[in-house]
Amino acid sequence: MTVSGKTRVCAVIGDPVKHSLSPCIHNAAFQHLKLDYVYVAFEVARGDLEKAVQGIKSLGIYGVNVTMPHKIAIMKHLDELDETAETVGAVNTILNKKGKLIGYNTDGEGALRALEAENQNPAGKKVVILGAGGASRSVSHSLAPLVRELMILNQAVDFEKAEKLAKELTTRFGSKIMYGKLSEDNLKRELENADLFVNATPVGMHPNENETPVDRGLLRRDLAIFDLVYHPCETRLLKEAKAVGAPTIEGLSMLVRQGAASFEIWTGKKPPVDVMIEAARERLKQLREAK
Numbered sequence: 681m682t683v684s685g686k687t688r689v690c691a692v693i694g695d696p697v698k699h700s701l702s703p704c705i706h707n708a709a710f711q712h713l714k715l716d717y718v719y720v721a722f723e724v725a726r727g728d729l730e731k732a733v734q735g736i737k738s739l740g741i742y743g744v745n746v747t748m749p750h751k752i753a754i755m756k757h758l759d760e761l762d763e764t765a766e767t768v769g770a771v772n773t774i775l776n777k778k779g780k781l782i783g784y785n786t787d788g789e790g791a792l793r794a795l796e797a798e799n800q801n802p803a804g805k806k807v808v809i810l811g812a813g814g815a816s817r818s819v820s821h822s823l824a825p826l827v828r829e830l831m832i833l834n835q836a837v838d839f840e841k842a843e844k845l846a847k848e849l850t851t852r853f854g855s856k857i858m859y860g861k862l863s864e865d866n867l868k869r870e871l872e873n874a875d876l877f878v879n880a881t882p883v884g885m886h887p888n889e890n891e892t893p894v895d896r897g898l899l900r901r902d903l904a905i906f907d908l909v910y911h912p913c914e915t916r917l918l919k920e921a922k923a924v925g926a927p928t929i930e931g932l933s934m935l936v937r938q939g940a941a942s943f944e945i946w947t948g949k950k951p952p953v954d955v956m957i958e959a960a961r962e963r964l965k966q967l968r969e970a971k
């Protein structure tokens with residue numbers, strides 16, 4: 681790869697970003713397609729976000745991924761929002777179109793593509809999603825128009841989030857959106873006639889890899905399991921689901937595919953998804969070995 685004065689710079693901004701997989705995923709794709717782009721990571725503290733946005737403009741950074749904690753706060757600094765970013769209420773991708781910053785949200789699209797890659801069509805299904813934070817919002821907005829029923833369960837400490845999300849979705853998509861408090865009984869009852877379970881909480885994420893959001897006894901062959909956690913790639917939940925013969929969808933697949941959708945926005949090219957997945961797996965392996 682030769683970086684020149686004409687090379688387009690893309691970046692992820694967040695805090696922390698040192699372990700972000702995005703530079704590896706995107707640089708692998710740029711190199712594979714021989715595109716004159718390079719992707720870097722910038723750690724931006726909460727209080728520096730406005731200055732960072734000015735920097736994107738003044739330095740002519742072409743494409744940006746936005747990660748925690750800036751996905752919501754960045755919105756007010758952008759010139760335009762696409763419809764999905766506006767309705768989800770968060771931005772994960774920016775295109776710098778000749779100095780005009782346009783915000784997008786590709787997380788939900790990444791989730792739908794990850795399901796499709798495993799031949800899991802959510803149309804007409806009952807889906808139970810655990811968590812009502814940022815990831816749940818994006819995924820719920822993309823699933824809600826397709827499914828028969830969407831049940832959002834959230835832990836009791838901040839129950840209002842699930843209520844707010846469910847009310848928003850009900851206004852847009854009708855009465856098939858439900859919400860409830862996370863409890864053993866509720867989870868058991870809701871999973872009994874569900875087709876797909878989505879873990880949109882950090883339960884099971886490194887370093888708490890022994891944790892799982894669903895008791896092994898509630899898993900079955902005809903309940904597909906989608907774990908948004910991608911570090912590790914194969915969480916305890918996914919391992920136990922595979923052991924009972926259930927279809928599984930990895931969070932890494934969603935991560936790469938939301939990145940692939942950003943890549944399309946920036947380059948207009950079809951992303952080499954397999955190359956991107958391989959790069960992400962390799963980077964995760966390096967991170968684990970470095971521990």
Ligand code: NAP
Binds near residue numbers: 812816
């Ligand atoms: P977030 O905004 O902080 O939301 C987390 C949600 O999980 C909240 O509803 C929180 O409840 C709930 N929660 C936290 N700890 C819990 C526990 N011990 N038991 C039950 N519920 C719990 O985080 P996020 O951005 O949505 O991310 C959630 C997970 O998705 C993370 O692991 C993240 O890495 C992953 N993720 C993956 C992708 C991907 O592309 N694969 C994309 C985005 C995020 P409260 O409301 O009570 O806090």
